[in-house]
Amino acid sequence: MSSSEFLESKKPLQVLEKIKESLERLNEKMEIIIELQKHGQRDAQAIPSEAPLDVMTLLSMPDHLRKTAMAVCRMGRATAEEVAQQTKRARAVESAYLNQLVIMGYLKKERKGRKAYFYIEK
Amino acid sequence: MGKIVAVHSYKGGTGKTLISLNLAVTLAKMGKKVCLMDLDFRAPSLSILLKIEKAQYWLNDYLNGSCEIDKVMIDLSLRIAEKDRFYVCPANPSIEAIRDITARDRKWEMRALGRLLFLRNALLKDRAFDYVVFDTSPGLQYSAINAIVAADIVLVATTLDSSDVEGTRMILHGLYDLFEKKAEIVLNKVTFLDSVRVGREKLQKMVKDVYSAPLLEAIPCFCEISKAEGKNIFVHEKPDHPFTKIMYEMATKIEKL
Numbered sequence: 229m230s231s232s233e234f235l236e237s238k239k240p241l242q243v244l245e246k247i248k249e250s251l252e253r254l255n256e257k258m259e260i261i262i263e264l265q266k267h268g269q270r271d272a273q274a275i276p277s278e279a280p281l282d283v284m285t286l287l288s289m290p291d292h293l294r295k296t297a298m299a300v301c302r303m304g305r306a307t308a309e310e311v312a313q314q315t316k317r318a319r320a321v322e323s324a325y326l327n328q329l330v331i332m333g334y335l336k337k338e339r340k341g342r343k344a345y346f347y348i349e350k
Numbered sequence: 351m352g353k354i355v356a357v358h359s360y361k362g363g364t365g366k367t368l369i370s371l372n373l374a375v376t377l378a379k380m381g382k383k384v385c386l387m388d389l390d391f392r393a394p395s396l397s398i399l400l401k402i403e404k405a406q407y408w409l410n411d412y413l414n415g416s417c418e419i420d421k422v423m424i425d426l427s428l429r430i431a432e433k434d435r436f437y438v439c440p441a442n443p444s445i446e447a448i449r450d451i452t453a454r455d456r457k458w459e460m461r462a463l464g465r466l467l468f469l470r471n472a473l474l475k476d477r478a479f480d481y482v483v484f485d486t487s488p489g490l491q492y493s494a495i496n497a498i499v500a501a502d503i504v505l506v507a508t509t510l511d512s513s514d515v516e517g518t519r520m521i522l523h524g525l526y527d528l529f530e531k532k533a534e535i536v537l538n539k540v541t542f543l544d545s546v547r548v549g550r551e552k553l554q555k556m557v558k559d560v561y562s563a564p565l566l567e568a569i570p571c572f573c574e575i576s577k578a579e580g581k582n583i584f585v586h587e588k589p590d591h592p593f594t595k596i597m598y599e600m601a602t603k604i605e606k607l
Binding site: 280281282283284285286287291294295298301302304348350 | 456457459460461463464467492495496499525528529530
């Protein structure tokens with residue numbers, strides 16, 4: 229099916245949702261690239277894949293990341309949407325912070341269908 | 351849903367155990383369902399104070415993941431109140447257990463935090479507890495910070511000793527604020543007894559100025575408490591003592607927080 233056929237076969241709302249979803253994924257990828265540049269690394273291999281998210285680590289984090297990390301600690305496993313509900317910040321903001329925490333090795337990320345779940349590996 | 355209250359302090363000897371035990375018992379006597387937990391693993395005291403000599407499982411075992419919390423809880427309701435009101439989770443007082451917990455790594459502490467956070471569901475939601483009271487270790491130790499993170503309210507026991515005042519100011523901003531915890535000051539061993547009753551507003555203002563945190567209660571220095579040598583539950587043994595009355599006032603205020 230060509231893209232024009234796809235567009236014709238779907239309702240406008242579904243098309244918009246599809247675009248939104250693609251933009252969100254693109255945004256996540258950009259965040260990862262930005263974060264990797266900050267670390268001055270060429271690839272993710274050099275960054276520790278796993279770091280314990282204990283209270284001393286939480287204390288030494290910048291305030292904005294601590295708030296996100298604490299919400300995941302409380303929920304155990306959560307989407308950016310669920311974290312945003314707890315922290316009362318925008319979903320896109322939480323998505324950026326959660327991905328940062330994944331790159332830093334504190335959180336793990338798992339995709340299930342359209343949703344991305346963030347959790348702490350015990 | 352119920353609340354988790356952590357009793358913490360910057361220094362040792364400020365009366366954390368006295369306050370947490372007597373507060374928990376007072377709440378139970380008021381008809382609340384309460385669980386008191388000894389999170390001071392380096393210097394456990396509840397097992398000694400409550401004369402619990404043998405336990406099949408300790409709170410250490412729960413945090414280790416070797417058992418569920420039900421196995422640790424000891425029902426002491428009939429000692430002080432009616433049925434199903436007062437439970438205790440003691441920490442293992444043996445030297446081996448203290449050594450063992452002191453040597454734990456960051457990953458273990460992270461899991462322990464997860465187990466403490468899980469208590470909200472396990473006790474407040476599933477078992478309908480009204481209060482879980484954490485008696486913590488002083489200062490910035492792992493077990494104490496884990497307890498603070500898991501709590502809804504932090505009662506900060508402090509005295510007027512100058513090093514305690516400075517240290518308490520430090521942890522109020524460098525610890526509780528960072529975790530966005532509601533902290534309430536409990537001023538203990540106040541020597542100017544009359545001023546506590548007469549000048550309550552003045553004392554409240556003083557605490558607010560010094561700590562930028564609200565004063566929950568001021569407890570005068572009572573010789574009778576020292577004389578009791580921790581051999582009984584004070585509020586239970588001495589229902590008419592001024593200390594007992596203060597504990598009831600404190601419990602009532604906590605209800606409203």
